[in-house]
Amino acid sequence: MFYKDVNTVNPVLEVKDLRARIDDKEVLRRVKLSLSPGEIKVLTGPNGSGKSTLARTIMGDERIEVVEGDILVDGESVKDLPPEERFRKGIFLSFQMPPEFEGIRIGEFLLRISGRSGPEAIREMKEIAKELGLDPSILMRELHRGLSGGERKRVELLQALFLKPKYVLLDEIDSGVDVESVELIAKKVKELVDGGSAVLFITHNPLSLKIFSDRPVLRMEGGRILENAG
Ligand SMILES: Nc1ncnc2c1ncn2[C@@H]1O[C@H](COP(=O)(O)OP(=O)(O)O)[C@@H](O)[C@H]1O
Numbered sequence: 001m002f003y004k005d006v007n008t009v010n011p012v013l014e015v016k017d018l019r020a021r022i023d024d025k026e027v028l029r030r031v032k033l034s035l036s037p038g039e040i041k042v043l044t045g046p047n048g049s050g051k052s053t054l055a056r057t058i059m060g061d062e063r064i065e066v067v068e069g070d071i072l073v074d075g076e077s078v079k080d081l082p083p084e085e086r087f088r089k090g091i092f093l094s095f096q097m098p099p100e101f102e103g104i105r106i107g108e109f110l111l112r113i114s115g116r117s118g119p120e121a122i123r124e125m126k127e128i129a130k131e132l133g134l135d136p137s138i139l140m141r142e143l144h145r146g147l148s149g150g151e152r153k154r155v156e157l158l159q160a161l162f163l164k165p166k167y168v169l170l171d172e173i174d175s176g177v178d179v180e181s182v183e184l185i186a187k188k189v190k191e192l193v194d195g196g197s198a199v200l201f202i203t204h205n206p207l208s209l210k211i212f213s214d215r216p217v218l219r220m221e222g223g224r225i226l227e228n229a230g
């Protein structure tokens with residue numbers, strides 16, 4: 001590119017001096033973070049340091065009270081928007097413990113939230129399922145009901161790969177799975193990012209930390225992000 005159009009906003013998810021509480025307990029203390037398309041940032045740190053809370057606050061979990069600071073998507077604040085609208089602006093969160101949704105089939109759910117339909121979308125979904133080592137018939141199963149821990153993680157990743165959101169928050173998508181799965185997840189995450197998404201990869205899996213050691217690694221402790229631990 002030879003010039004920069006002054007009217008184009010720089011695509012970036014920005015967390016600015018975010019302070020948040022759960023039940024009057026301060027869980028995030030002035031957290032700063034930026035995440036741009038094409039980039040993987042690894043977030044690690046001990047249990048209870050606030051990693052999941054940070055991801056849930058970015059997604060708009062109403063149980064968390066934002067006390068100060070802001071969350072911007074492409075320059076616009078999303079702090080007061082409900083999770084569905086944040087999703088429409090490109091934010092996607094895969095939960096550490098994905099909840100079950102009774103009566104909603106996985107494939108149906110994906111079509112609904114993507115706004116897509118027809119054989120091409122279904123073919124693509126099945127293809128991604130296969131790449132993740134899942135039997136495509138899983139798309140007919142109810143969302144996360146009766147799925148094993150490893151299957152849930154893969155279904156969460158399937159959602160991200162199908163939806164291709166701009167800002168993807170993956171909360172321990174590599175925990176409780178075997179070595180081959182960790183490697184497959186890392187490979188798919190790289191593909192997602194090469195396709196133009198941004199990924200915040202929350203992990204304390206040593207293998208993932210090794211695979212992503214060439215990427216920025218942020219460490220969280222006591223509700224704060226300590227810059228570049230990698
Ligand atoms: N729903 C909740 N109710 C009360 N406290 C919570 C809740 N969720 C998280 N916390 C508290 O917030 C802190 C950060 O937790 P969390 O974000 O889950 O950490 P991490 O993901 O880094 O292990 C912990 O002290 C935890 O006990």
Ligand SMILES: [Mg+2]
Binds near residue numbers: 051052053096171
């Ligand atoms: Mg967590």
